[in-house]
Amino acid sequence: MSKIIKNLKQFSTSNDRFEGAHLLCPGCAHSIIVRELLNCTDDNLVIANATGCLEVCTAVYPHTSWDASWIHIGFENASTAATGAEAMYKALKNKGRLKDPDKPVKFVAFGGDGATYDIGFQFLSGAVERGHDFTYICLDNEVYANTGGQRSSSTPIGASTTTTPAGRVSYGNKKMKKDIVAIMASHGAPYVAQVAPNKWKDMVKKYQKALATEGPVFINAMSACTTEWKFPSNETIEVSDLATDSLVFPLYEIEDGHKLTITYRPRNIIPVRDYLGVQGRFKHLFKKENEYLIDEMQKTVNAKWELLQKREEAGV
Amino acid sequence: MAEKLELQEVEVWDGNMAFAQAMRQAQIDVVAAYPITPSTPTVHGYAKFLSDGYIDGEFVLVESEHAAMSGCVGAAAAGGRVATATSSQGFALMVEVLYQASGMRLPIVLALVNRALASPLNVNGDHSDMYLGRDAGWIMIDAFNAQEAYDLMLMGFKIAEDLSVRLPVMVNQDGFITSHTAQNVRPLSDEAAYKFIGEYKEVNPMLDFCKPVTYGAQTEEDWHFEFKARQHKALMDSKSVIEKVFEEFKELTSREYSVVESYDMEDAEVAIVALGSTVESAVQAARDLRENEGIKAGVVATRVIRPFPYEEIKETLKNVKAIATLDRSAPGGTLGMLYNEITATLYQGDSKPVINNYIYGLGGRDMTQEDIKEIFRDIKKNADAGTLVTPLQQFSGLRGPKLSFFN
Numbered sequence A: 001m002s003k004i005i006k007n008l009k010q011f012s013t014s015n016d017r018f019e020g021a022h023l024l025c026p027g028c029a030h031s032i033i034v035r036e037l038l039n040c041t042d043d044n045l046v047i048a049n050a051t052g053c054l055e056v057c058t059a060v061y062p063h064t065s066w067d068a069s070w071i072h073i074g075f076e077n078a079s080t081a082a083t084g085a086e087a088m089y090k091a092l093k094n095k096g097r098l099k100d101p102d103k104p105v106k107f108v109a110f111g112g113d114g115a116t117y118d119i120g121f122q123f124l125s126g127a128v129e130r131g132h133d134f135t136y137i138c139l140d141n142e143v144y145a146n147t148g149g150q151r152s153s154s155t156p157i158g159a160s161t162t163t164t165p166a167g168r169v170s171y172g173n174k175k176m177k178k179d180i181v182a183i184m185a186s187h188g189a190p191y192v193a194q195v196a197p198n199k200w201k202d203m204v205k206k207y208q209k210a211l212a213t214e215g216p217v218f219i220n221a222m223s224a225c226t227t228e229w230k231f232p233s234n235e236t237i238e239v240s241d242l243a244t245d246s247l248v249f250p251l252y253e254i255e256d257g258h259k260l261t262i263t264y265r266p267r268n269i270i271p272v273r274d275y276l277g278v279q280g281r282f283k284h285l286f287k288k289e290n291e292y293l294i295d296e297m298q299k300t301v302n303a304k305w306e307l308l309q310k311r312e313e314a315g316v
Numbered sequence B: 001m002a003e004k005l006e007l008q009e010v011e012v013w014d015g016n017m018a019f020a021q022a023m024r025q026a027q028i029d030v031v032a033a034y035p036i037t038p039s040t041p042t043v044h045g046y047a048k049f050l051s052d053g054y055i056d057g058e059f060v061l062v063e064s065e066h067a068a069m070s071g072c073v074g075a076a077a078a079g080g081r082v083a084t085a086t087s088s089q090g091f092a093l094m095v096e097v098l099y100q101a102s103g104m105r106l107p108i109v110l111a112l113v114n115r116a117l118a119s120p121l122n123v124n125g126d127h128s129d130m131y132l133g134r135d136a137g138w139i140m141i142d143a144f145n146a147q148e149a150y151d152l153m154l155m156g157f158k159i160a161e162d163l164s165v166r167l168p169v170m171v172n173q174d175g176f177i178t179s180h181t182a183q184n185v186r187p188l189s190d191e192a193a194y195k196f197i198g199e200y201k202e203v204n205p206m207l208d209f210c211k212p213v214t215y216g217a218q219t220e221e222d223w224h225f226e227f228k229a230r231q232h233k234a235l236m237d238s239k240s241v242i243e244k245v246f247e248e249f250k251e252l253t254s255r256e257y258s259v260v261e262s263y264d265m266e267d268a269e270v271a272i273v274a275l276g277s278t279v280e281s282a283v284q285a286a287r288d289l290r291e292n293e294g295i296k297a298g299v300v301a302t303r304v305i306r307p308f309p310y311e312e313i314k315e316t317l318k319n320v321k322a323i324a325t326l327d328r329s330a331p332g333g334t335l336g337m338l339y340n341e342i343t344a345t346l347y348q349g350d351s352k353p354v355i356n357n358y359i360y361g362l363g364g365r366d367m368t369q370e371d372i373k374e375i376f377r378d379i380k381k382n383a384d385a386g387t388l389v390t391p392l393q394q395f396s397g398l399r400g401p402k403l404s405f406f407n
Helices: A008-013 A032-038 A052-059 A078-094 A114-118 A121-131 A180-187 A200-212 A227-230 A236-245 A272-277 A280-286 A288-315 B015-025 B038-051 B065-078 B088-103 B128-132 B146-163 B189-199 B223-254 B278-291 B308-317 B337-347 B371-386
Strands: A042-048 A070-071 A104-110 A134-139 A191-193 A217-222 A250-254 A259-262 B011-013 B028-034 B058-061 B082-086 B110-115 B139-142 B168-172 B181-187 B260-263 B269-274 B297-302 B305-308 B322-327 B354-360 B394-398
Touching: A008 A078, A032 A052, A032 A134, A032 A200, A042 A052, A042 A078, A042 A236, A042 B028, A052 A104, A052 A250, A070 B065, A070 B082, A078 A104, A078 A121, A078 A134, A078 B058, A104 A114, A104 A227, A104 B058, A114 A134, A114 B128, A121 B065, A134 A200, A180 A191, A180 A217, A180 A250, A200 A217, A217 A236, A217 A259, A217 B038, A227 A280, A236 B015, A272 A280, A272 A288, A272 B058, A280 B058, A288 B371, B011 B015, B015 B038, B015 B110, B015 B146, B015 B168, B028 B038, B038 B058, B038 B082, B058 B065, B065 B082, B065 B088, B082 B088, B088 B128, B088 B223, B110 B128, B110 B146, B139 B146, B139 B223, B146 B168, B146 B181, B146 B189, B146 B223, B168 B189, B189 B223, B223 B394, B260 B278, B260 B308, B269 B278, B269 B337, B269 B371, B305 B337, B322 B337, B322 B371, B337 B354, B354 B371
Parallel strands: A042 A070, A042 A104, A104 A134, A134 A217, A191 A217, B028 B058, B028 B082, B082 B110, B110 B168, B139 B168, B269 B297, B269 B322, B322 B354, B354 B394
Antiparallel strands: A191 A250, A250 A259, B011 B181, B139 B305, B260 B297
């Protein structure tokens, strides 16, 4: 059952199922993304969490931030943990052993981009292919933040990370970010979407659609990382706005593997360099010898936006 | 409701079918599995039972063994009976999750059909996979033939799910020699088997939403040690439950199991300690030697490998003069596991028999009657001399010049 999207006053008076008491960095977007998911439904929740920032900051014994059933196994297998629990739910339902068979239960897995794009990719692919009824949410901060800022296959080209540091002869990460949304849509998942916490109404709408969808759902959530993107911790939403308004991080959804809908069109599209300029990880790109990369990134963003619009129009 | 299967008083099953039938009778709620030789027929058998309506649990066909055990952990934490089957490389891939399963005290049962580990790649039976899992915090039980594979699989669920245990259990059998050899097996009826195991008892299930639980929390130097100590204590204490379940099984079937099995040990001067199908071969060889060569030979086997049956080993081997410990796993630069553990145990006892170590049967190499007799004759020399006159570690059944270490 979906809840009404709350206004600020309602927010201030309602209980969170994800407690505010956790160890995430001040300014971390993870908590916004996660809290909205837990608060957007009254259904019972089973949550699986990959190893990563969210996990190490919310379940340090003897404390827990989760007022929901929660499990963490390892870095790679949050999808499998959630789908194993979902299989048990189906088995017990079939055998008439559920305590409250009429109340819906939703299965949700959270993983960072390292857990999703890299080490847990095979597990995620398997879980989606098998058609389990669950929602996987990738907290995409484009870096292995929990282990100290190493590149992942989600790290954008040009970003300085601890394993691709910008230096005398290097502009940082040399590889393009993997298009995880297209890959997951290609699995034929009934619902795939990209969200950002600064556009929280869009995010919550997609969450509610995801939970109402029968079958596997994949959501890629942009999570601005104050520590590794290197911006002041009180500017998370502003940086996120620059990401969505420059279309570096476009918001859209894909139904049944092909039907693409853009869900946010910025009134004023801003240049990619404005987004890059506020983050320490891209600082070196503004050196004369690297500036050509900013132009190339702008071209890539333009081409992707063009493609999304064409796909939306053509319904393919 | 799943259909019942009418079984004969005596069935002709191989070890894999014995596993599959016991898993069917246990009415498992979730099996998550991935195929690997030689355990594949266990999973095939289970799949066929499902397709024919004899199983009403969920069967999750995952994309790797790591995912198989991960799915088992998720399912077991949700709250229900869970099992899987694997071998060799698949087991190696699961190792990370084996530790997580035992750390979360989840009563998962793993049917492990023992096979060598690559490289070189080898599909045949040895105990490399079993040995790889020995520090994972699981209860480890070994079956020496198909009947025992069936019996111990049924008992595995009852032991794992006991409220004072709540630890995962792996039941081992030898790849091919046991898993693919048809033998007479006397099964229980479906009703009797399920009644023996009993209904699954929930402990902190994730699907109880009145009491949300956090599984797999983090602990650092403040709490990790206490958790691991408590887990070790639970594993050590499980021995009394294992013995109780063995006793209940004996009352039901007249089939007797002990944490340490001994054969012809009453007056034995020399003994082989072994695991798996080699135990029956060694018993045969020992009886031959008693009859034809007058060697008072006996055989001892650790039915339960973890928790290690320390007292029982000390008691069973207290009167022998010489012992050969047979390890079917490449020792990796040291003495074999059985050598190390048996020797350490007897060092605390009153008698100090001469003990040596044989590495044998790697990658499915046959252990012949003559090989075993040669070992008995070897250690008879040690017994007569009252000291080690043979090399400490030898490779039995190896082609080429004799190989020995720690001389």
